[in-house]
Amino acid sequence: MSDSVTLSVTMLGAGQEVGRSCCVLQYRGKTVVCDTGVHPAYSGMASLPFIDDLDWSTVDCILITHFHLDHAAALTYITEKTNFKEGKGKVYMTHPTKAVHKFMMQDFARMSSSTSDALFSPMDMEMSIVSIIPVSVHQLINVCPGVSFTPYHAGHVLGACMFLIDIAGLKILYTGDYSREEDRHLVKAELPPIRPDVLIVESTYGVHSLEARDEKEGRFTNLVHSIIRRGGHVLLPAFALGRAQELLLILDEYWKKHPELHNVPIYYASNLAKKCMAVYQTYIHTMNSNIRTRFAKRDNPFVFKHISNVPQTRGWEKKIAEGPPCVVLASPGFMQVGPSRELFELWAPDARNGLIITGYSIEGTLARDIMTEPEEFTSLKGNTIPRKISVDTISFSAHVDYAQNSDFIQSVKAQHVVLVHGEQTNMGRLRAAMTSKYKERDEDVKIHTPRNLETLKLSFRGERVAKAIGTLAEKPPQPNDVLSGLLVAKDYSYTLLDPRDLRDFTGLSTCIVTQRQRIVIGVGWELVRWHLEGMYGKVEEGLDNDGVPTMRVMGVLDVKQTQEHELNLEWESSASNDMIADSTLALITGIDKSPASVKLTSSPHRHSHSESNHVHPHADPVGDASSVTRIQRLAMFLEAHFGEVQFHMPDEDEAEQDDEDEEEGPGGGRAEKEESLLVELDEAVATINLRSLTVTSTHELLRKRVEAVLDMALTTVSSLSESFTSGIPVAPAEVESGGDAGSKEKILSTDADAPPDSNDDNNGNTSSRIEEVGPVGNEEGEKKEDGGVGGSDAAVVAMDTTEAPPKEGVSELAAASAPAPASSTKDDQAGKTASEGAPDATMSDAAEGETQPPQQQKRRSSDSDGGTDSDDGAELEVHD
Known part of the structure; x- marks a missing residue:
């Protein structure tokens, strides 16, 4: 099974920018949010x-990749100030991250409370912290039906995960x-072991390449040492957690090697870091x-x-600035506010000092x-301060560079790659470089760079696989x-079970x-049957x-006459059966x-089962005329699709040869020519x-085309019951023998234990009953597979089972369409019709049984088979 479904990716932040990461994923009614930063x-x-x-009450879960403010600081506002808690959403992050x-967040709330634009209170x-659910790396988490996730190590900082x-x-x-490295x-x-359909990856450095770790560590320690030698102070702005610990490890090891x-002294100015x-x-x-x-x-x-x-006592910044040379690692890394900003304003005018x-x-x-080395800058108080401090950049940022990022993207092998967390220029260059790589490798990978609030819709041909378990899985399926x-x-x-x-x-x-539905009506039983047959065709x-x-009706609905003007409708409830019941009730x-009904009952009518040749003037044509009409409609x-269609009928000699072959039994063989329609198109035939409703042609395309049109034709010219009931016709011999002891179905048939005449009542009428029999097929108890008649095919072949049997070796359809043999008489032809469609007619198998001995009934099933094996489309008699 497969259908086209769409994933919506909306960036509420970090779309062609760095900061306030927030990615919304929506798919099949589920919503997942990744990161909520400022x-x-x-x-x-x-x-x-x-x-x-975004309507936050519809969010199923929020996933936080790591603790940095630009990925997690807006979480408290969302959980406490929006309608997030009105839904069933949950918040997840790893244990170290929480x-x-x-x-x-305590430090962020303290810093924000000193200003008038604080987002939330302590x-x-x-x-908000209480509602967070901590998870472990590699742990599979089932959020809700249809949504699950697994965290994987991401490096970057302690507890960070993708x-x-x-x-x-x-x-x-989603990498975060x-x-x-x-x-x-x-x-x-x-690198996750499972190939994803979509990769949402950072693009912070674009196509830039960073120097190797050993090289940048060496350059960093040499630069610090040189600033100390010239009597200056070293300022290392960094966030309290993450790169700060890495820098402290490097400095402590270097100091140990240099007495x-x-x-x-080396200081880290952050209570949070402590x-x-x-x-x-x-x-x-x-x-x-x-x-x-x-x-x-x-x-340790x-x-x-x-x-x-x-x-951090009052005036500690000035004491350090006026003291001997030292190294200070201070937060925050962007120097907007806090200790790093205050120290920079104090040390900027002195050329001996250095900023890294x-x-x-x-x-x-x-x-x-400040990376552009301006001559002056504006302090927090608004005054201008000259910049003489040296400025150097050595990136210890734990982000991937171009080489690492491109290698990871190609290793993941996702069908769609979405670039986030990068400035527009860097993101555009990375997209161009990756597109060029995929083009060289002749791979069709789509790379997207959505802006904030620009919803990216990705369509997938989602394959849904059903696993067979239990009894169905015991035996391996064959092709x-x-x-x-x-x-x-x-x-x-x-x-699948x-x-x-x-x-x-x-x-x-x-x-x-x-x-069960009870109905009170003002019409007779026979008129009800006439209307049912007019709508649904054959009614048992x-x-x-x-x-x-x-x-x-249609093998599923029983209409019972419980009283003279009262009917009960009974059926086994299902979607299709209920529709049949509704239409029958209407x-x-x-x-x-x-x-x-008014026309039929406006004048006296005589209906008697004793007059087998009686046909109601308003009844549908039956017998030969009905079969001919259907053949004409089929032709x-x-x-209308192929132009002129020719009807082919074997000549008398061939027919007689067929009869002789039939009498010889299954081993006698048959003439190759049978009743058929010939379709010619562009010199192909x-x-x-018409016996098996199979199409043969040396031209394969024409054969398939004719088969398709034939299926439509059979549905068009058939009644409802013939179009929608697909049971194989029942052979009297199988009913008598009891058939297979397997699954059973109800059919209408004569009493199997009594001789055909024993069902006659004193008035010469017949009756039938519902009984259970086993599955039926041809005389060998086999079902027809290739040439069998069933479904809509039976609409043309099994026309009217109340007729007298056709001439041996010739199907009912051919017998109806061919000229009557010289030996037939008008009385014989009249005896072939039943009063199907007449209000008082009774369509029971007992009526047919009293005109044919059991041997003839059994022989008729064999005649329909044509004396051949199951490959030549045998037809079995339907019990009405």
Whole structure:
């Protein structure tokens, strides 16, 4: 099974920009949000993602990749200030991320509370933290039916992860910020083992390449050492958590190797970093093998020997600025506010001092502006300060560069790649470079760069696979086998079960609901039957097990005459059966108002079963005329598509030869020529066998085309019952023998235990009843597969089973369309018709049985088979 479905990707932030990451995924009625950050260059409401464009009560889950403010700081506002809690949404992040996130948000709330545009209160933050569900890396989480995810290591910072999300079978990998290079304490980002359909990946550095870790560490320590030698102070702006720990590890190791620097202090000016250092020591097991090995030897790398925390008392910045040379690692990394900004304003006028930008700087921040080395800048108080401090950039940002990012994108092998978290220029260059690579490799991979609020719609031909389990899976299926059972859908997965296994695998059980409708009418039983036959064609009639007169419509609905003017409609409830019942009910309730009923009952009519040649003047044509009419309609239908159609009838000699072959039995063979229609098109000829309704032609395309038109023609010229009932006609011999002991179905037939004449009542009328018999087929108990008559095919071949049997070796259809043999008489032809369609006519098998001995009934089934095996389209007699 497959259908076209659409994934919607909407960036509420980080679309062609860096900051306020927020990605909304919507698929099959499910909504997943990845990251909810703020923009560091703005404050207050302006820093939030465009949250008004989403109904947050419809969100199934929010996934936070890591604790940085540009990925997680808007979470509290969304959970406490929007309608998120009105829905059933949940918030997930890893254990280390939740532990650090708490301290980060406490610090963020403290900093924001000092301004008039605070987004939330400390109480809101505490309420938000409580609702977060921590998860472990590689743990499969089922959020709700149809939504699940698995976190994988992303590097970048402690606890950072990428999410492999599964929404109704569609797999999406959202990386967040990630690093493919192992540093001093973190593992590198993993490549998930499952190929996703969509990859949403950062593009922070675009096509830039970063220097190797050993090179940049060497350049960094040499630069710090040179600034110390010239008597200056070194300022390292960095976020309190993440790269700060990496820099501290590098400096502590360098100081250990250089005794001459032991008298130069290293400070980290962040109370938050001090608090979170305990978290780093707690989650040693999530770090790389180097850190775990040192910790196993009782050497905790985060207990620094040459680094101390600055006691942030009043005026501490000036004391450090006026003191001897030192190294200070201060937050935040963008130097918008906080200790890093205050120290920079104090140290900027002195040329001995040095500033080293160690991470990625977002556009619009002081760190980004100062990289251009302006001669002066504006302080927080508004005055102008000259810049003489040296400015250097050595990126320790744990983001991938072009080489790492392009290699990861190609390794994932997603059909669609969505670039986020990058400035427009960098993102555009990366897209061009990746497109060129895929073009060289002749791979059709779509790369997208959506803007904020620009919904990206990706269409997929989602294949849905149904797994067969239980009894159906015991035997391996062979090619072209048809497997049938109950299709059970749960959480967008599909299972095929045998009905007997339903309780074992699902806890459910099956039942049959039989519906009954009572109707009071003002017309007779025979008029009801006439209307039913006019609408549905053949209607089976007889007595049920309680002896109540019953007519069966289309093999599923029983109309019972419980009293003279009272009917009961009974059927097993299903979608199709209910429609048949509704239409039958509408037909019966409208009989007394029908113009046809008025016309039929406006003058006396005589209806008697004793007059077998009586035909009602308003009844549908039966017998030869009915068959000829249907053949003519079939020919007209074919002529409308192919032009002139020729009717081919074997000559008398061939017919007689056929008769002789029939008498010889199954081994006698048959003439190759049979009654058929010939279709000619562009010198190609197709032959339609009117016995088996099969098409033969040396031209394969013409044969397929004629078969398609023939199927439409059969449906068009058939009655409802003939078009929609597909049971194989019943052979009297099979009824007598009891058939197979397997599954049973109800049919209308004569009493199998009594001779044909024993059903006659005193008035010479016949009756029938409903009984259960086994599955039926030809005389060998086999079902016809290739040439059998069933479904709409029976609409033409099994025209009227109340006629006298046709001449041996000739089908009913051919007998009706061919000239009567010389030996036939008018009385014989009259005896072939039954009063089908007349209001008082009774269509029972007992009536047919009293005119034919049992041997002839059995022989008639054999005659319909034509004395051949199951490949020549045998026809079995239908019991009406």
